[in-house]
Amino acid sequence: MEQALLDTDIGEAELREEADALIEALVPGLQSGTPVDRVVTSSPGLHEAVVGLSLRRARAGATPTATSLAVLALKEALLKAVQRDTRDAEELFASAVFMNRLLDVAGALSFETYVEGREEIIRRQSQQLMEQSTPVVRLWRQVLAVPLIGTLDTARTQVVMENLLQAIQDHEALVAIVDITGVPTVDTAVAQHLMQTVNAVRLMGADCVISGVRPSIAQTIAQLGIDLSTILTRGTLADALAAAIKLIDGPGPDGDEGDGR
Amino acid sequence: MTGQPQPGVPILRLGDVLVTGLLNELDDRTAIAFTEELTERISAEGARGVLIDISRLEVIDSFVARTLMELTTVARLLGARVIVAGMRPPVAITLVELGIELVGVETALNPEQGLAALGWRQAPQPLEGARRGTAR
Numbered sequence: 001m002e003q004a005l006l007d008t009d010i011g012e013a014e015l016r017e018e019a020d021a022l023i024e025a026l027v028p029g030l031q032s033g034t035p036v037d038r039v040v041t042s043s044p045g046l047h048e049a050v051v052g053l054s055l056r057r058a059r060a061g062a063t064p065t066a067t068s069l070a071v072l073a074l075k076e077a078l079l080k081a082v083q084r085d086t087r088d089a090e091e092l093f094a095s096a097v098f099m100n101r102l103l104d105v106a107g108a109l110s111f112e113t114y115v116e117g118r119e120e121i122i123r124r125q126s127q128q129l130m131e132q133s134t135p136v137v138r139l140w141r142q143v144l145a146v147p148l149i150g151t152l153d154t155a156r157t158q159v160v161m162e163n164l165l166q167a168i169q170d171h172e173a174l175v176a177i178v179d180i181t182g183v184p185t186v187d188t189a190v191a192q193h194l195m196q197t198v199n200a201v202r203l204m205g206a207d208c209v210i211s212g213v214r215p216s217i218a219q220t221i222a223q224l225g226i227d228l229s230t231i232l233t234r235g236t237l238a239d240a241l242a243a244a245i246k247l248i249d250g251p252g253p254d255g256d257e258g259d260g261r
Numbered sequence: 262m263t264g265q266p267q268p269g270v271p272i273l274r275l276g277d278v279l280v281t282g283l284l285n286e287l288d289d290r291t292a293i294a295f296t297e298e299l300t301e302r303i304s305a306e307g308a309r310g311v312l313i314d315i316s317r318l319e320v321i322d323s324f325v326a327r328t329l330m331e332l333t334t335v336a337r338l339l340g341a342r343v344i345v346a347g348m349r350p351p352v353a354i355t356l357v358e359l360g361i362e363l364v365g366v367e368t369a370l371n372p373e374q375g376l377a378a379l380g381w382r383q384a385p386q387p388l389e390g391a392r393r394g395t396a397r
Contacts, residue, residue: 158354165350172370196357203353205346205368205375 025049040105054110058117071110134160136167142174143244149182157193175244181212191226211240282314292328308341310379316347326361346375
């Protein structure tokens with residue numbers, strides 16, 4: 001059963017190598033004379049061996065049980081080794097306590113590193129997700145669009161704004177369409193983030209249209225009393241594009257000539 | 262007294278539009294001197310439009326924001342329209358996040374579009390009449 005738990009994608013040879021490294025690092029760690037509870041954390045070789053072991057498992061997708069057991073399995077091996085040396089109960093007990101202390105710290109360390117490794121993966125993934133989920137596309141001459149998918153939190157808003165404003169500058173765009181078809185719900189926070197984005201776009205000298213407002217979202221916005229009256233909104237992206245083109249063509253030719261047709 | 266200490270920013274006149282810009286190291290005194298000089302020039306030369314390029318500004322604090330807003334108001338009172346052009350993306354984001362608003366200040370993506378909004382065309386043609394012909 002233990003074998004099944006330990007059995008991950010890691011091969012026999014690799015396991016053996018890991019165990020060897022751990023044992024090898026254990027010897028100078030024990031000889032250094034530091035107190036038992038600190039041997040693992042203060043001996044660089046041992047620390048590195050444990051950290052490396054659990055990081056590898058975290059990245060390979062092993063379960064936390066398998067990871068900590070991989071370290072704690074050493075207990076049994078070491079106990080057996082000691083048993084072979086001595087039969088004296090007192091001495092056996094003392095070394096068992098010693099070993100437990102030593103390896104419990106190692107187990108805790110391995111677990112901590114495992115979690116850290118996993119968290120790093122999660123962080124990296126969410127970062128990637130964020131970057132990939134906010135593409136800025138050019139829809140028309142001087143019209144950009146950002147299809148938003150998923151919830152709009154502060155971090156997302158920041159990324160969206162950065163990408164959008166940079167694209168506006170690069171393309172000399174006059175209108176930016178923010179499409180919220182893929183945003184499941186709009187609450188006060190999301191609305192505020194939308195307002196921020198619109199304001200930033202306006203500061204740059206471009207205009208902003210929000211599209212993809214579904215009936216349910218419109219109702220929520222009205223019920224929450226969120227004031228989006230200063231923002232041009234449209235139901236579909238197509239309507240928004242039409243509005244954007246009108247915006248571009250509108251003030252251009254008859255800006256100073258007033259209503260000259 | 263009358264904004265004589267050189268603000269370091271030239272104010273150019275192109276027809277009835279004044280073109281100027283703000284430099285990055287904008288301290289309070291320079292800003293005030295700049296406002297004064299610009300106001301003087303607007304009224305003295307009867308400018309109808311003012312274009313302020315802020316693409317050099319890396320930071321806009323509340324003071325600069327207020328200066329820009331005041332300038333806009335003053336210019337409007339004198340009959341000129343102010344357009345602030347070329348704000349950088351990070352500056353816009355910071356302004357929005359700090360909640361500083363540029364109430365009433367018109368913005369443009371770059372000086373070119375700002376000038377276009379003020380009635381200048383890319384082709385060096387006189388403002389009146391010339392454009393109407395292209396409508397048909």
